[in-house]
Amino acid sequence: MFTTRPELAGTHGMVASTHWLASATGMAVLEDGGNAFDAAVAAGFVLQVAEPHLNGPAGQVPAIFATAAERRPRVLCGQGVAPAAATPEHFAELGLDLIPGSGLLSATVPGAWDAWLLLLRDYGTKPLEDILGYAISYAWQGVPVVPRMTETIETVSALFATHWPSSAELWLPGGLPPAPGSVHRNRALARTWQRLLTEAEPAGDREARIDAARGAWSRGFVAEAVDAFSRRAFRDDSGREHAGLLTGEDLANWSASYEDPLITDLGGWGLVKCGAWTQGPVLAQQLLMLREFADDLAYVDGVPTARTVHLAAECAKLAFADREAWYGDAEVPVGALLSPEYAAQRAALVGARASAELRPGSPGGLAPRLPAILERTRGLEGGAGALGEPTVSPSGQARGDTVHIDVVDAEGNMVSATPSGGWLQSSPTIPELGFCLDSRAQMFWLEQGLPNSLRPGRRPRITLSPSMALREGEPVLAFGTPGGDQQDQWQLCFWLAHVLGGLNLQESIDAPAWHTTAFPGSFYPRAWHPRELVVESRLGESTIDELGEREHRVLDAGPWALGRLSAVARDPATGILRAAANARGMQGYAVGR
Numbered sequence: 301m302f303t304t305r306p307e308l309a310g311t312h313g314m315v316a317s318t319h320w321l322a323s324a325t326g327m328a329v330l331e332d333g334g335n336a337f338d339a340a341v342a343a344g345f346v347l348q349v350a351e352p353h354l355n356g357p358a359g360q361v362p363a364i365f366a367t368a369a370e371r372r373p374r375v376l377c378g379q380g381v382a383p384a385a386a387t388p389e390h391f392a393e394l395g396l397d398l399i400p401g402s403g404l405l406s407a408t409v410p411g412a413w414d415a416w417l418l419l420l421r422d423y424g425t426k427p428l429e430d431i432l433g434y435a436i437s438y439a440w441q442g443v444p445v446v447p448r449m450t451e452t453i454e455t456v457s458a459l460f461a462t463h464w465p466s467s468a469e470l471w472l473p474g475g476l477p478p479a480p481g482s483v484h485r486n487r488a489l490a491r492t493w494q495r496l497l498t499e500a501e502p503a504g505d506r507e508a509r510i511d512a513a514r515g516a517w518s519r520g521f522v523a524e525a526v527d528a529f530s531r532r533a534f535r536d537d538s539g540r541e542h543a544g545l546l547t548g549e550d551l552a553n554w555s556a557s558y559e560d561p562l563i564t565d566l567g568g569w570g571l572v573k574c575g576a577w578t579q580g581p582v583l584a585q586q587l588l589m590l591r592e593f594a595d596d597l598a599y600v601d602g603v604p605t606a607r608t609v610h611l612a613a614e615c616a617k618l619a620f621a622d623r624e625a626w627y628g629d630a631e632v633p634v635g636a637l638l639s640p641e642y643a644a645q646r647a648a649l650v651g652a653r654a655s656a657e658l659r660p661g662s663p664g665g666l667a668p669r670l671p672a673i674l675e676r677t678r679g680l681e682g683g684a685g686a687l688g689e690p691t692v693s694p695s696g697q698a699r700g701d702t703v704h705i706d707v708v709d710a711e712g713n714m715v716s717a718t719p720s721g722g723w724l725q726s727s728p729t730i731p732e733l734g735f736c737l738d739s740r741a742q743m744f745w746l747e748q749g750l751p752n753s754l755r756p757g758r759r760p761r762i763t764l765s766p767s768m769a770l771r772e773g774e775p776v777l778a779f780g781t782p783g784g785d786q787q788d789q790w791q792l793c794f795w796l797a798h799v800l801g802g803l804n805l806q807e808s809i810d811a812p813a814w815h816t817t818a819f820p821g822s823f824y825p826r827a828w829h830p831r832e833l834v835v836e837s838r839l840g841e842s843t844i845d846e847l848g849e850r851e852h853r854v855l856d857a858g859p860w861a862l863g864r865l866s867a868v869a870r871d872p873a874t875g876i877l878r879a880a881a882n883a884r885g886m887q888g889y890a891v892g893r
């Protein structure tokens with residue numbers, strides 16, 4: 301099996317992420333005596349500077365973590381809710397049947413700051429000023445611009461220049477996008493972070509200062525600036541100008557929290573995912589269905605067979621149809637959806653040919669309901685061939701823009717986090733803060749009566765989907781990827797390569813990947829493409845031909861195009877730590893010793 305890099309192994313600590321600066325920062329924290337939580341938080345803030353087209357300070361962060369002392373994993377919920385004024389009636393008055401994918405209307409309460417600080421306070425060991433210092437330094441001194449950041453800014457440059465002048469001032473220095481390899485600074489953001497630290501400094505001990513910094517954000521100058529800026533109107537995806545709905549009171553009334561994860565028994569392995577307010581359970585549903593085809597799944601020389609890819613794609617369609625009918629920040633029949641009986645019932649629908657239908661099931665005998673607008677979005681431009689890097693329209697609408705971090709330390713503390721949102725192209729930059737609001741509310745349906753219908757105070761059903769795995773109840777593996785709707789399909793590719801194919805972490809990440817777009821996208825304009833199957837050409841010509849014969853509409857994305865996975869692992873018996881990261885896009889790196 302060819303690999304781009306070796307799988308790393310050591311005993312001190314491992315960090316893997318989507319950008320080398322974040323991985324190096326996390327490792328620097330571990331070397332300085334910090335634990336996995338300190339390292340993950342420091343890396344998370346650096347990613348906001350190094351990959352601003354993929355995440356930002358006003359974004360969100362769901363994470364799964366386990367401590368060395370208490371091995372049972374927990375979930376960190378850093379997804380903010382819809383503003384109090386975000387009612388279906390308001391959007392109806394504006395003549396909208398979908399929430400725009402850019403601009404101020406689609407902002408939810410920023411979640412990343414409070415979530416990272418909550419995790420640091422409760423499980424880290426370092427002072428906030430030490431942890432945030434890395435990101436402040438990069439924001440002030442500058443970071444090297446990666447090519448995809450330049451391309452993203454080029455795409456939206458006319459929007460910035462014409463309608464979002466504060467974004468043009470920050471991201472179009474001299475009127476042009478920063479060139480790849482040049483140094484870009486965001487000193488307004490550095491000042492914001494430094495002011496948060498300064499206002500928190502008199503509070504007392506480490507925990508008190510962290511809480512004071514949380515308050516300075518949600519009830520202080522950050523909330524005031526967000527409130528004032530949201531009252532202005534800017535152009536969005538609708539082609540019109542709209543003011544935002546987010547207020548300082550919305551920020552003050554929300555805080556990050558912890559909850560129990562969903563743990564699915566897969567026979568020797570336990571898969572740990574966030575709840576159905578994310579798309580996370582679809583990975584468990586796919587794997588439960590595929591257990592019904594155990595004798596038909598195979599890897600040959602590190603490459604899956606055509607039947608393996610076909611079965612995986614068809615199970616994905618069924619799982620994501622269930623996501624559309626059942627998932628949301630509501631009462632979800634998770635127990636029935638993840639039952640072996642239901643998985644067998646769903647797997648029986650898989651045939652020898654690619655299905656062109658969207659077929660949600662009836663868990664517990666309940667009748668499914670899909671959004672009425674889906675027939676209109678079937679086959680729309682905007683969803684076809686979505687790859688692992690951001691897909692951005694000239695109006696700022698973006699899909700699949702995310703980063704990922706995995707950390708494990710010598711004691712066995714482990715974190716898997718998938719920050720996202722607040723992309724530089726989400727909405728206009730708030731000039732005095734140096735960042736913009738997120739656009740995550742675009743994932744709500746305006747049609748009422750659905751699990752993911754818009755409601756004030758509700759979380760949108762997000763695509764962000766970190767993962768952890770257990771062996772005999774012990775956390776042994778943390779992994780994840782950016783990629784919007786594709787996250788839990790590319791993680792399926794990784795899982796099959798590692799667990800079924802017997803490949804190590806790096807080999808599993810490097811193995812050929814695929815995904816289907818034959819279900820509604822989570823991002824505006826919610827396009828979907830029945831029978832479409834996007835593959836890497838390294839699957840092989842004969843495999844691709846056979847998939848075509850099975851009536852998949854195959855799109856060859858090239859040899860190295862799908863996914864930005866990273867992973868860390870720990871063997872509880874030996875204490876050996878391992879890590880790997882994706883070479884696609886030439887940004888992700890794993891480090892450790």
